[in-house]
Amino acid sequence: MKLSITEQLPDVDAAAVICFEPEAGGVPEDIPMAGQNGWLADLRSSGEFTGKLYESVTLYRPEGIPAKRLVVTGGGKSINFTPTEARRVAGVLVRSLKPKGVKTVALWLESTHATPANISAIAEGAVTGAWDPDKYKTDPKKNEKLIESFSVVVPNGKADSEALQRGRIIGEAQNFARTIINEPGNKLTPSVLAEKAKTIAETNRLECEVLDRAAMEELGMGALLGVAQGSTNAPFLIVLKYKPEQAKSADHLALVGKGVTFDTGGISIKPADGMEKMKYDMAGAAAVIGAMQAIAQLKPPIAVTAYVPTVENAIGGNAQRPGDIVTTLSGKTVEVLNTDAEGRLILADAITYANRNGATHMVDAATLTGAIAVALGHYNVGAFTNNQPLLERLFSAARKAGERMWQLPLEEEYKDYLKSAFADLPNIGGRYGGAITAAWFLKEFADPTPWVHLDIASTAWLDDAKPWIAKGPSGVAVRSFVQLATEWAS
Numbered sequence: 001m002k003l004s005i006t007e008q009l010p011d012v013d014a015a016a017v018i019c020f021e022p023e024a025g026g027v028p029e030d031i032p033m034a035g036q037n038g039w040l041a042d043l044r045s046s047g048e049f050t051g052k053l054y055e056s057v058t059l060y061r062p063e064g065i066p067a068k069r070l071v072v073t074g075g076g077k078s079i080n081f082t083p084t085e086a087r088r089v090a091g092v093l094v095r096s097l098k099p100k101g102v103k104t105v106a107l108w109l110e111s112t113h114a115t116p117a118n119i120s121a122i123a124e125g126a127v128t129g130a131w132d133p134d135k136y137k138t139d140p141k142k143n144e145k146l147i148e149s150f151s152v153v154v155p156n157g158k159a160d161s162e163a164l165q166r167g168r169i170i171g172e173a174q175n176f177a178r179t180i181i182n183e184p185g186n187k188l189t190p191s192v193l194a195e196k197a198k199t200i201a202e203t204n205r206l207e208c209e210v211l212d213r214a215a216m217e218e219l220g221m222g223a224l225l226g227v228a229q230g231s232t233n234a235p236f237l238i239v240l241k242y243k244p245e246q247a248k249s250a251d252h253l254a255l256v257g258k259g260v261t262f263d264t265g266g267i268s269i270k271p272a273d274g275m276e277k278m279k280y281d282m283a284g285a286a287a288v289i290g291a292m293q294a295i296a297q298l299k300p301p302i303a304v305t306a307y308v309p310t311v312e313n314a315i316g317g318n319a320q321r322p323g324d325i326v327t328t329l330s331g332k333t334v335e336v337l338n339t340d341a342e343g344r345l346i347l348a349d350a351i352t353y354a355n356r357n358g359a360t361h362m363v364d365a366a367t368l369t370g371a372i373a374v375a376l377g378h379y380n381v382g383a384f385t386n387n388q389p390l391l392e393r394l395f396s397a398a399r400k401a402g403e404r405m406w407q408l409p410l411e412e413e414y415k416d417y418l419k420s421a422f423a424d425l426p427n428i429g430g431r432y433g434g435a436i437t438a439a440w441f442l443k444e445f446a447d448p449t450p451w452v453h454l455d456i457a458s459t460a461w462l463d464d465a466k467p468w469i470a471k472g473p474s475g476v477a478v479r480s481f482v483q484l485a486t487e488w489a490s
């Protein structure tokens with residue numbers, strides 16, 4: 001989909017205009033085509049259009065504008081219209097027009113809302129809205145229904161193409177993440193994920209190093225290798241480095257992402273029902289790699305390195321057993337009480353490795369626990385930290401990026417849930433606070449570096465489509481990571 005921003009309404013299949021709920025006693029909005037033949041007033045007085053968010057009415061052959069249709073789209077209350085609404089309105093528009101075979105779309109944005117943040121959000125919403133998880137559908141007609149161009153039309157002097165490009169870059173990074181998350185376990189093995197990361201590095205001029213099994217054995221990554229040993233698909237630790245031409249700070253941000261390409265649970269096997277979804281257990285890895293793509297294109301003045309441990313948690317004659325004791329890269333020993341708590345094991349070694357390679361600040365994203373869904377449901381990412389200022393910084397970035405996160409505690413008492421009779425740590429806690437004990441486990445390896453852990457297990461996959469986004473992988477955390485990196489030095 002080609003994106004552009006103009007001050008003149010182009011000749012398109014569908015022009016859309018956002019109309020708001022009328023303020024009490026207020027006059028109609030500043031929309032050029034609204035007055036011409038009184039259609040907006042008619043729509044309002046008939047009750048067919050009130051301006052509520054996502055409401056939509058289509059007028060054919062609108063007078064005086066070069067478009068086949070005019071889609072009147074609800075924007076809700078004008079004062080509540082933020083980038084979140086802008087992003088969704090664009091997504092709803094694209095998703096409702098795509099199945100109708102509409103190829104060219106323009107969205108008119110009036111003056112007060114034509115801000116850089118809204119323009120970026122509209123680009124993101126259009127790009128992410130256009131994505132569908134249909135790669136493996138062989139319907140020959142599916143490519144006939146693609147939106148080819150999307151224009152944002154703004155008043156004179158408001159055509160901020162940098163904001164538009166930024167939104168496109170971020171939306172495409174989010175779609176990249178969604179595309180690889182959606183790949184099934186037979187198509188996306190750890191080596192395929194490493195190849196994808198290499199390709200991203202080559203096309204975006206990032207440095208890329210991939211540690212293989214031998215290199216990790218040499219280093220002593222016993223926790224990661226223990227998880228990997230049950231699979232014939234070899235494990236890797238992917239490292240992607242972005243180095244700014246001129247760093248504005250000596251800080252070095254590390255992004256760490258859980259890359260389990262399929263999680264059977266191992267010998268502590270998962271129930272069959274719903275196991276197919278465990279292809280998304282590399283959503284943290286996808287978020288981190290996607291964010292690196294956007295960071296490479298947006299070039300913030302801070303060093304960012306991604307660390308992606310990637311394995312398949314499989315069952316086999318050589319699989320790790322409950323009760324096995326592994327020695328992590330840090331030297332700490334772990335008793336593997338449950339082979340299904342594998343994410344924290346691979347992350348422990350990756351976090352130690354990031355620490356040894358100069359990370360001054362660390363954020364990880366992982367589909368770590370089912371317990372996070374019990375705690376927060378599906379609408380907030382769970383966040384944990386050993387450093388409140390870093391968390392506040394990330395939360396501020398997430399707010400701007402339109403991603404919701406909620407902090408959970410990591411107080412000393414919770415450590416009591418992590419006791420092993422035979423090793424330094426067990427890999428699971430007891431019955432309660434499962435997302436917290438998982439985070440506590442990671443903290444043991446992150447300390448003392450400022451670190452935030454994001455548990456995205458309940459937000460990385462949408463079980464139902466929303467009007468603005470398809471069902472399936474959400475690509476959560478990409479936007480927050482990019483925002484964090486780009487505003488770091490400013």
Ligand code: BES
Pocket residue numbers: 263265281338340341342343367368369370371428429434457458
């Ligand atoms: N990948 C899962 C967590 C998960 C669950 C992600 C549901 C997405 C949806 C993780 O490896 C896991 O299995 N965690 C266990 C931990 C338990 C054994 C302490 C869990 O949450 O059940």
Ligand code: ZN
Pocket residue numbers: 263265313339340341342343
């Ligand atoms: Zn698991």
Ligand code: ZN
Pocket residue numbers: 260263281340342343367368
């Ligand atoms: Zn897992």
